[in-house]
Amino acid sequence: MDKKGTWLTYRPDIKILDCTIRDGGLMTDCHFDDSFVKGVYQACVDSGVDYMEIGYKSSKKIFARPQYGDWKFCDEEMIRRIVGDNPSSLKIAVMADADRCDYHTDFSAKKESVIDLVRVATYIHQIPLALDMIKAFNDMGYETTVNLMAVSVVNDGELNEALEILCKSEVQTIYLVDSYGSLYGEEVQALTRKYRGFAEAGGKQVGIHTHNNQQLAYANTIEALILGASFLDCTIGGLGRGAGNCPTELLLGFLKNPRYHVRPIIKCLQEQIVPLRQKVQWGYDIPYMLTGQLNQHPRTAMEFLDGETPTDYLTFYDQIIE
Amino acid sequence: MDKKGTWLTYRPDIKILDCTIRDGGLMTDCHFDDSFVKGVYQACVDSGVDYMEIGYKSSKKIFARPQYGDWKFCDEEMIRRIVGDNPSSLKIAVMADADRCDYHTDFSAKKESVIDLVRVATYIHQIPLALDMIKAFNDMGYETTVNLMAVSVVNDGELNEALEILCKSEVQTIYLVDSYGSLYGEEVQALTRKYRGFAEAGGKQVGIHTHNNQQLAYANTIEALILGASFLDCTIGGLGRGAGNCPTELLLGFLKNPRYHVRPIIKCLQEQIVPLRQKVQWGYDIPYMLTGQLNQHPRTAMEFLDGETPTDYLTFYDQIIE
Numbered sequence: 001m002d003k004k005g006t007w008l009t010y011r012p013d014i015k016i017l018d019c020t021i022r023d024g025g026l027m028t029d030c031h032f033d034d035s036f037v038k039g040v041y042q043a044c045v046d047s048g049v050d051y052m053e054i055g056y057k058s059s060k061k062i063f064a065r066p067q068y069g070d071w072k073f074c075d076e077e078m079i080r081r082i083v084g085d086n087p088s089s090l091k092i093a094v095m096a097d098a099d100r101c102d103y104h105t106d107f108s109a110k111k112e113s114v115i116d117l118v119r120v121a122t123y124i125h126q127i128p129l130a131l132d133m134i135k136a137f138n139d140m141g142y143e144t145t146v147n148l149m150a151v152s153v154v155n156d157g158e159l160n161e162a163l164e165i166l167c168k169s170e171v172q173t174i175y176l177v178d179s180y181g182s183l184y185g186e187e188v189q190a191l192t193r194k195y196r197g198f199a200e201a202g203g204k205q206v207g208i209h210t211h212n213n214q215q216l217a218y219a220n221t222i223e224a225l226i227l228g229a230s231f232l233d234c235t236i237g238g239l240g241r242g243a244g245n246c247p248t249e250l251l252l253g254f255l256k257n258p259r260y261h262v263r264p265i266i267k268c269l270q271e272q273i274v275p276l277r278q279k280v281q282w283g284y285d286i287p288y289m290l291t292g293q294l295n296q297h298p299r300t301a302m303e304f305l306d307g308e309t310p311t312d313y314l315t316f317y318d319q320i321i322e
Numbered sequence: 323m324d325k326k327g328t329w330l331t332y333r334p335d336i337k338i339l340d341c342t343i344r345d346g347g348l349m350t351d352c353h354f355d356d357s358f359v360k361g362v363y364q365a366c367v368d369s370g371v372d373y374m375e376i377g378y379k380s381s382k383k384i385f386a387r388p389q390y391g392d393w394k395f396c397d398e399e400m401i402r403r404i405v406g407d408n409p410s411s412l413k414i415a416v417m418a419d420a421d422r423c424d425y426h427t428d429f430s431a432k433k434e435s436v437i438d439l440v441r442v443a444t445y446i447h448q449i450p451l452a453l454d455m456i457k458a459f460n461d462m463g464y465e466t467t468v469n470l471m472a473v474s475v476v477n478d479g480e481l482n483e484a485l486e487i488l489c490k491s492e493v494q495t496i497y498l499v500d501s502y503g504s505l506y507g508e509e510v511q512a513l514t515r516k517y518r519g520f521a522e523a524g525g526k527q528v529g530i531h532t533h534n535n536q537q538l539a540y541a542n543t544i545e546a547l548i549l550g551a552s553f554l555d556c557t558i559g560g561l562g563r564g565a566g567n568c569p570t571e572l573l574l575g576f577l578k579n580p581r582y583h584v585r586p587i588i589k590c591l592q593e594q595i596v597p598l599r600q601k602v603q604w605g606y607d608i609p610y611m612l613t614g615q616l617n618q619h620p621r622t623a624m625e626f627l628d629g630e631t632p633t634d635y636l637t638f639y640d641q642i643i644e
Contacts, residue, residue, distance in 0.1 A: 184576070185507070185541060186548070212537075214572055219507060219541030226508070249608065250536055253615040254506070263639060269608060270635045286571065286591055293575040313592045317585060 003196075003228035010257040013205070013230045018044050018248055019053040021071055022095050023233075023240035027282050030055060031069030036272050037082050040236060043268035045088045047252060048259040051117055053093040054079055059102045079114055091116035095147075096133060098126040103133050110141030117143040120171070124154050124162055131169050138170035145173040145207060145231065151191065152182045152295050163195060167202030173231050174204055176224060181213025181243055181292040188220045192227040207231030210246050212238055212284050213292025217246040222254060236265055237273035239280075242298035243288035281305065286313045290320060325518075325550035332579040335527070335552045340366050340570055341375040343393055344417050345555075345562035349604050352377060353391030359404050361594040362558060367410045368586035369574060373439055375415040376401055381424045401436055413438035417469075418455060420448040425455050432463030439465040442493070446476050446484055453491050460492035467495040467529060467553065473513065474504045474617050485517060489524030495553050496526055498546060503535025503565055503614040510542040514549040529553030532568050534560055534606055535614025539568040544576060558587055559595035561602075564620035565610035603627065608635045612642060 005011045020040050021032060037054070044052040055071030063072055070078040074094045086092055092115050096103055107113070118137040122130035130146055137144045146166055151159060166174055176188070176195050183191070188208075195206045208224035208231070210217040221232055234251045238244035249269065252262040287301035287310075304316045327333045342362050343354060359376070366374040377393030385394055392400045396416045408414055414437050418425055429435070440459040444452035452468055459466045468488055473481060488496050498510070498517050505513070510530075517528045530546035530553070532539040543554055556573045560566035571591065574584040609623035609632075626638045 185544060214575070215534075215537055215540045215569070218537045222507060247537070250611065253536075253611070263636070266608065266635045266639050270633055274633045286588065289572065289575070311592055311596045313588045314585070317588050 003230070005226070008256065010255060011230075012257070014225065014255065014257065015050040015231050016248070016251065016255070016260070017051040017053060017093060017207070017231055017233050018049045018235060019093075019209075019233050019245070020235040020237075020239050020248070022053040022055050022093075023235055023245055024282070025055055025069070025071045026241035027239070027280050029068050030072035032071060034082065036276065037071070039268050039272040041082055041090075043236065043264045043272075045090045046264035047248075047261045048257075049090060049248070051091045051093045053095060053119065054082070055094060056101075057094045057096050057103075057106055057118070058100055059106075061102065062100055074115075076108065076113055076115075083114060086114050091143075093117035093119055095119045095121055096137070098122040098129045098133065101133070103136055107137070107140055107142075113142075115142065117145065119145045119147055119175075121147045121149060123149050124151075124158055127162055127165060131165070134169050134171045144171045145175055146171045147175040147177050147207075147209060149177050150179040150297075151177060152180055152187075159194075160198075163198035167198045167204055172204060173207045174199055175207035175209050175231065175233075176229070177209045178211055178217075178220065180295055180297060181211030181217065181288065182295040183210075183216070183220060184214075185216065185219060185223045188223045189227055192224045192229055196228045205230040207233065209233040211240070211292070211298075212243040212245060213288045213298065215284055217244070218250045221246040221251060237269050237277075238283055239273060239276070240282060242282065242302055243284050243292070244282045287316050290317055294320060296320065325552070327548070330578065332577060333552075334579070336547065336577065336579065337372040337553050338570070338573065338577075338582070339373040339375060339415065339529070339553055339555050340371045340557060341415075341417075341531075341555050341567070342557040342559075342561050342570070344375040344377050344415075345557055345567055346604070347377055347391070347393045348563035349561070349602050351390050352394035354393060356404065358594050358598065359393070361590050363404055363412075365558065365586045365590035365594075367412045369570075369583050370579075370581040371412060371570070373413045373415045375417060375441065376404070377416060378423075379416045379418050379425075379428055379440070380422055381428075383424065384422055396437075398430065398435055398437075405436060408436050413465075415439035415441055417441045417443055418459070420444040420451045420455065423455070425458055429459070429462055429464075437464065439467065441467045441469055441497075443469045443471060445471055446473075446480055449484055449487060453487070456491050456493045466493045467497055468493045469497040469499050469529075469531060471499050472501040472619075473499060474502055474509075481516075482520075485520040489520045489526055494526060495529045496521055497529035497531050497553065497555075498551070499531045500533055500542065502617055502619060503533030503539065503610065504617040505532075505538070505542060506536075507538065507541060507545050510545045511549060514546045514551055518550045527552040529555065531555040533562070533614070533620075534565040534567060535610045535620065537606055539566070540572045543568040543573060559591050559599075560605055561595060561598070562604060564604065564624055565606050565614070566604045609638050612639060616642060618642065
């Protein structure tokens, strides 16, 4: 497939996956009002977005209510409460975390579900489990992707082996994931080339999922797309863990496929995202920048920003460089 | 000069120019408390930043007090009130706008001034005037740069001619300026290559000045730097017109020269920038994104955000796409 676009044409292999509810759920313990989820769903349908990731399929043995909301579990009836039988061209995705998902019992066959795509999220040491999950979801009839997390702290030899194994599996798309928002453009270029090399040999596509710790989420998404990544993750208003993600509204403004329309996303920003900002704080901030620059998980920054002195940046800086 | 860096080395030709007070002044009519300007000055000195642009040298016939503050005029005694005789390695810069600066009368010879660098800002149709200003400032003993604005709406033939003429002048550095925050990474690459081509032939350096309308200010600054730009503009906290600029704290995190230290910038963010945010709104927002995507001046977005309904994004969108 030709993966080289130009300024005035578009690549039909590009798919946009909006993960507003799933990644944003990491800021709300997966609690969202139905009106909010419906607003995001309608925006995705109307804007021509290809996939909407509506939450996690997490183990009810591990995660308990009432701490976690519906979008931690995504039971069939919860999803249908929002999308009905999903009479649209938008496909519905859920995320299944390795080691935190009862994948043998909590999924029905695709023909009984409104879910189209299951995304398997895995750390490198969980690859054998991820492979078993991919096979199970594939056998049930679902599309699958694999999201190999935290590759900025994985050594090159292990990463090569992981990509080689994953590209022999049933999965359709392998995601480059910048979990810590630490990757610079040149690193994204090198990794995209690497992922594409393995993926082409295995007949797979490559996806990109970024975080905005260094204000590079959108730029890095474009870097990967230019080098042939096909699946592009984004969230409306950048809503997502910590510094958030590549904003859907920016990405749609860059892409030229007449299938995509930015106005429904602008509407959703105004009606859903702006009010949520009164209650939930996400997006670029100095503590997130610092964990990104230091290639660390953002949890220390999230804790600091939830504390009593969220703008005491110097104290946080002095703590994390120790 | 070798303009190719690596991950673990640094290029000594790189100079950081912090324009917090000058570009930020566009959001405050150049009013800042002395304590704020002193805080930025001290942060620049302590962090190893190479130049601090402290304001405009604007015509007092055109711009009147009390609407405009000291940093619109930068009289010698105003600057010295902040920096004294500037007993540091930090150089002081001011901006002189073509057609809005009485450059024959408002500057003294360099040997009588604490100013080191005069930056001539010009639109393409003002080039003959800019050349006269460059010559005058050079004759007075100042370093000079020229900032050719709004090149995203200049055609290629005219731009080539402008660069050829400017590279024959006395100016030391020619700036690529993304006035509207509309340029994508690939465009910045192509323009940097073009600017570098003319500049090398004329023995000049290239600079980069970006805006953050599409969250690309930092990414585009890195793109230009990788391709050989030497002068990098930035502002603390991104403080600048509209969507703001490339944040100094991000840029210092990327650069490896042991001359630079990010901690004093973090301190300034906490002590000066956070309190200012209570009074002045700048930075990425949807109206700025839209003018950036449409390659328009941000003034319509600034007016809209100053109005009664700053989050009525749909109305703004429908207005500007007409």
